Amino acid sequence: MLDPLRLALSLGFSVLIGGLGYWRYSLTLSGWLGAIVVGTAAAGLGGWVWGILVVVFFVTSSALSHWRRAAKEQVAADKFAKTERRDWAQTMANGGAVAGLALLYAFTPQPWIFAAALGVLATVTADTWATEVGTLSTRAPRLITSGRQVSVGTSGGVTALGLLATIAGSLTIGVAAYLAQWLLEGQPALTTILAALLGGTAGSLADSLLGATAQAMRFCPHCEVETERAIHRCGTATEHLRGWAWLDNDWVNLLSSLVGGAVAASIWLLIGQSIA
Numbered sequence: 001m002l003d004p005l006r007l008a009l010s011l012g013f014s015v016l017i018g019g020l021g022y023w024r025y026s027l028t029l030s031g032w033l034g035a036i037v038v039g040t041a042a043a044g045l046g047g048w049v050w051g052i053l054v055v056v057f058f059v060t061s062s063a064l065s066h067w068r069r070a071a072k073e074q075v076a077a078d079k080f081a082k083t084e085r086r087d088w089a090q091t092m093a094n095g096g097a098v099a100g101l102a103l104l105y106a107f108t109p110q111p112w113i114f115a116a117a118l119g120v121l122a123t124v125t126a127d128t129w130a131t132e133v134g135t136l137s138t139r140a141p142r143l144i145t146s147g148r149q150v151s152v153g154t155s156g157g158v159t160a161l162g163l164l165a166t167i168a169g170s171l172t173i174g175v176a177a178y179l180a181q182w183l184l185e186g187q188p189a190l191t192t193i194l195a196a197l198l199g200g201t202a203g204s205l206a207d208s209l210l211g212a213t214a215q216a217m218r219f220c221p222h223c224e225v226e227t228e229r230a231i232h233r234c235g236t237a238t239e240h241l242r243g244w245a246w247l248d249n250d251w252v253n254l255l256s257s258l259v260g261g262a263v264a265a266s267i268w269l270l271i272g273q274s275i276a
């Protein structure tokens with residue numbers, strides 16, 4: 001049921017926490033707006049457990065982005081289309097599906113819808129952790145499709161360290177969900193942890209696969225390097241190299257989060273009741 005007080009409180013918290021992210025350079029102004037939309041929908045329409053999980057994603061991802069920033073700056077400037085300061089499109093790519101599921105949940109509060117949101121949040125958390133931690137790997141990443149060695153920051157490149165971060169990120173969302181359910185609702189289900197772990201891992205796998213195959217990749221003719229940027233940091237306009245031109249990193253994140261959500265929801269529907 002819609003609870004006006006919870007909705008108002010959710011809006012207030014989202015403005016505050018998003019504002020903190022803006023002030024700490026984790027969000028742009030439009031990213032702040034995106035965080036307000038996602039946070040208000042998640043906690044206000046889904047419930048406090050949903051809201052807590054969005055905060056866990058946001059806080060851990062922002063902290064990891066800031067962690068050892070200097071070491072990652074070179075890769076980020078060269079390869080990634082955007083900086084670590086998230087804008088509207090990035091917040092929607094990460095949280096848009098959660099907001100949509102929360103809206104659905106407000107009308108039909110089915111546990112599998114919560115499980116889907118869990119899979120989405122586990123995926124975006126795992127992805128962000130893997131990117132932030134994997135970028136620091138001392139061993140060269142390998143392309144998930146061919147195993148060919150690629151340079152750090154290449155979409156679809158995976159490392160053992162990044163894989164570890166993927167599992168840790170998924171588990172963190174699962175355990176946080178379990179604890180939040182236990183504290184607030186008093187009836188946690190172990191399936192929660194399993195759904196987050198498998199959903200997040202599957203979603204991240206989809207992210208790497210899409211990154212290695214269909215994601216748009218560009219090339220700077222001046223520096224002779226691959227990049228996701230339309231204008232390279234040297235100022236040169238880049239050329240389309242491979243992949244679907246419209247499928248940028250934000251779309252890959254959104255699509256892979258849907259894969260993670262579908263896997264987590266399926267796990268709930270298959271075994272949710274039996275070990276709940």
Ligand SMILES: [Zn+2]
Pocket residue numbers: 220221222223224232233234235236
């Ligand atoms: Zn260049």
